[in-house]
Amino acid sequence: METENIEQQAIAFLDKYDNIIVSYALNILFAIIIFIIGRFVAGFASRFLKRLLLRRQVEPTLISFSVTLSRYAIIAFTLIAVLGQLGVQTASIVAVVGAAGLAIGLALQGSLSNFAAGVLLIIFRPxxxxxxxxxxxxxxxxxxxxxxxxxxxxxxxxxxxxxxxxxxxxxxxYSRDPNRRIDLIIGVEYNASLELVKDVLLKAIHKTDNIQMDRAVTIRLDELASSSLNFVVQVWVLNDNYGSVRAQLLENIKTELDNHNIGIPYPTMELNFSSVDNGNMQHVSGNPTTVAADPNIN
The missing domain is CATH 2.30.30.60 (SH3 type barrels.)
Structure with missing residues (x-):
């Protein structure tokens, strides 16, 4: 008896709400179909865009960014379409998402500035x-x-x-131009002959491998410093050879200067001081490299 009542109630419920149930079922079915199609379109579009950008030899970072952005944009539109199919008011959802986005944006200003800067780096590619x-x-x-x-x-x-x-x-x-200039400042002692120094530096350059001798080689006196004559040496090399050529050139310059007895000065300090001994003033001068303080002097 109870079973029959339950069956009758179920039949009555279905008779009353069959249209609503069928409508909701169809909406859910269509929403699932829309979601599946959206996922498929997002995957297909991202793969197609990636192949297209690869054929055009676009920078890998820009490819990754473009593919990811397009994929998630399609998925976002798909979710909005799914919610609309289910009867949800998408306009209110957009408003809520916008308000939430504003609140999140205020809370994550640093992250958003990093995001905006990242977009600029990818677009302009410095x-x-x-x-x-x-x-x-x-x-x-x-x-x-x-x-x-x-x-x-x-x-x-x-x-x-x-x-x-x-x-x-x-x-x-440092890598955008395939060539790079080596700039050196070489200091020599004041009694050195200017022409001899230039000849020695040029000889060191000729002994160094991978210098682009077809481009301008500069050797000139640049400064009369406090303890040295400073020469500028400028040569061009391929970017990939910069470090090794610079090291070899410095070694060759030092070797050639030594071979021609041209000294490389280093900073010195000359001290002049006076002392009083039995009422007589005595003047003492010297050029020590290290001066130690006397602990007995107050």
Whole structure:
């Protein structure tokens, strides 16, 4: 008897709400279909965009950013369409999301500034992965992400710098030009012959490998310093050879200066002081390299 009552109540409920149930079921079904199609379109569009950008040899960081942005944009529109199919007022959702976004934006101003800076770096590309740059830290660019840039420093450290700091400071790119100039300041003693010094420096340059002799080589007296004649030496090399050529050139310059008995002065200090002995003033002068204080002198 109770079973029959339950069946009758169920039949009556279905008769009364069958249209509503069917409508909701269809809406849920269509929402699932929309979501599946949206996911498929997002994946297809991201793969298509990636292949297109790769064929055009776009910088890898820009490819990653564009693919990720397009994928999540399509998914976001898909979710809005799914909610609309389920009968949710999307206009109110957009308003709520906008208000929430404003609140989150105020709370995450630093992150948003990093995001905006990351977009600028990706669009204008003052540097790219694999290039040697100086942004307050010298290193090779590993990755340029939305919020930060990662560098590998010459001493093997990994530096992660917020993009807002990268954009706010000076950016020196050592790799964009395939050639780089070596600038040296060489100080010699005052009694050295100017022409001899120039000949010796030029000889050292000729003995150094991988210097671009077809480009301007500069050797000139630049300064009459307090203890030395300072010569400027400027030569051009390939970027990849900069460190090794610079080291070899310095060694060759030192060797050639020694071979021609041209000294390299170093800072000295001359002291002149007076002492009183039995009422007589005595003047003493000297040129010590180290002066130690007498603990008995008050």
């Amino acid at each position: 540097f790219k992965s694999g290039e040697l740059i100086d942004i307050g830290i010298i290193g090779t660019v590993q990755t340029i992400q939305i919020f930060s840039t990662t560098l590998s420093t010459p001493d093997g450290k990994i530096a992660v710098i917020p993009n807002s700091k990268v954009v706010a400071g000076n950016i020196i790119n």
